[in-house]
Every structure is written in structure tokens, then in C-alpha cells.
Amino acid sequence: MSNIALYRKYRPKNFNEVLGQEHVVNVLEKAIKSGNITHAYLFFGSRGTGKTSVARILARDIGCFPEDIYEIDAASNRGIDDVRELREGVKTLPFKSKYKAYIIDEVHMLTTESFNALLKTLEEPPEHTIFIFATTDIHKVPLTIISRCQRFDFRRIEVNAIKKTIAHIAEKEDIKIDEHSLTVIAKKADGALRDAESIFDQVVSFCGNDVDLATLKTMLNLIDEDVYFDASDAILAKDFLSAFDITQKIYDNGWNFIDFSNGLVEHFRNILTAVVRKNSDLIDTSSDYKERYLKYKDEFSEPDLLKILAYLNKFQYE
DSSP states (O other), X not given: OOSSOHHHHTOOSSGGGOOSOHHHHHHHHHHHHHTXXXXXXXXXXXXXXXXXXXXXXXXXXXXXXXXXXXXXXXXXXXXXXXXXXXXHHHHSOOSXXXXXXXXXXXXXXXXXXXHHHHHHHHHSOOTTEEEEEEESOGGGSOHHHHTTSEEEEOOOOOHHHHHHHHHHHHHHTTOBOOHHHHHHHHHHHTTOHHHHHHHXXXXXXXXXXXXXXXXXXXXXXXXXXXXXXXXXXXXXXXOTTHHHHHHHHHHHTTOOHHHHHHHXXXXXXHXXXXXHHSSOTTOOSOHHHHHHHHTTTTTSOHHHHHHHHHXXXXXXXX
């Protein structure tokens, strides 16, 4: 493996390589082909879903040379003076391209004064300037700014899509990893491909070219999924003393009790899915755990599962 971080090494270089955002890519590609380019775009979505990568590809595909693409981090350039400087820069013509592209990441971090100053430029933008805003918190972006942009909402990336991508990277980098480990990494990333790639990078640095599931769980301090099955098995067997054993196991391993509570809710939702559908197709887990969920399909009743989930949700709230 090279010393370049995996999320940088495997960053999408064109729209075909963008994962899980086909609804965004298709519209942008058609707009570019038809020449229907607008002066401002707003990309909204959780972290690691490809907003900045798509912004760079868009800027390049509309014909911007690297010299005419400006990336600004609003978290560290959020003041009125920064925006005034940007407004002055906007007036100058591109060096080589037809357009100049300003990619402003985490745009919601701008101050109110900065947004007001930026609004004047958006109302009467120079023909040679394209703005591409990216944000993880659209509620902090003023409606006056949003209304002057074409808005695209980026989706959280599905677990299976992340698993396939990490498996592809592992193959390219000659790293051995099993399906269960891929599932653990994909679920830990919570819909963010960049986070999955960073976790995988960290795991490989620790484990080498043979990723071991036990080491992976220890390194990430993840709760062993078997604990959740111990809980549901104990309920079926009316083995109430197991609650003490499970609690002690969580404590001994240094696991977070809130994380365990969240995981238990997901576990019983998975059981409910298996009971209602009589299959495990919609459950995001490895194939061996899917088989274990299927064994519950005739063991639990729907009313009992709904009561358990209602209790767990009440417990979390309180």
C-alpha cells in the first residue's frame, strides 16, 4: 500500500465512479451536455457522501482548468472580510477557462454578515462565475441563498454498496478481508463512504494485509453482535438472570451502555423484519447473522416484538 490515504487515493475522478448518488449525477450530466449551466449549485448531505468530489468533477466537466477552480473552507474563512475578498476575486476573468468555479465547503458556517454580502453577488453573478456550495446542515443556510441555487440532496450510501467498494479496494491493494469484517466497517461508517475508507485504512495499518475480525472489533471497541442474540435468546428461554451476565459483559469490555441500547433496538427491529417478511433480505448484516435472524421467524410473535420495541424506545427516551 502507498502512503496516500485510501479516501484520497480512491476519490472519484469522474461521474461514473461516484457511488450512490445517481439521482444527482444524471441531472448534472444532462445539464452539462445541453449547456444548461446555472450560476449556483447547493449540495446537501451527511459527511462522506461525495459532495466535494462531485463539485470538483462538475467544475472540471464544465471546462474549468485547475487554475480556475477555487476551494474555500467556510469553517475557517467565514468572516465578512473573507467574503469581500471573494467578491472582488469574482469580478476578474478566468485565466484559461470559460468559467471560474468557487467551491465553498460547509457553507452553513458563514456568518450572517457574510451571507448578506454573498447574496449580493448571487443576485447579479458575473457570467463567467459558478458557485458550488456544500453543506451538512442546510437548516443554517438562509432561504435567500437556497432560493438562488439549484439544490441537490445527497443520500447516505447503502451498507451493501459500501461493502462492495471496500472489497474492491481490498482486492486492488491485495488485502484479505472477510464478509463479516466488511459489514462491520460499512455499518460503522453510517452511510459515509469516506468514513468507511478511513476506517479501513486504520484497520489495515493495525492488522496488516490480513484483516482479522476479532482484532477489528477490539480496535474499534465495537459491541459483539452475539451479545444481542444472547439477550433475545434469554427472553425466549425466560432466563432472566442472563440480564446480569450481559450487563457484566458490557461493563467488563468497556462498551457504552447507550450504544448497547441503540444496538438492541436495531436487533429487535431486525427480528421483526424476519418475522413479518419471513426472510432476511432487508437486514444489513453478514450472511451468517442473517441465518440466525431467520431462525427467529417462528419464535417471536409480532405483538410481543412491538411491545419489546415500545419498551426499549421508552427506555432510551427516559
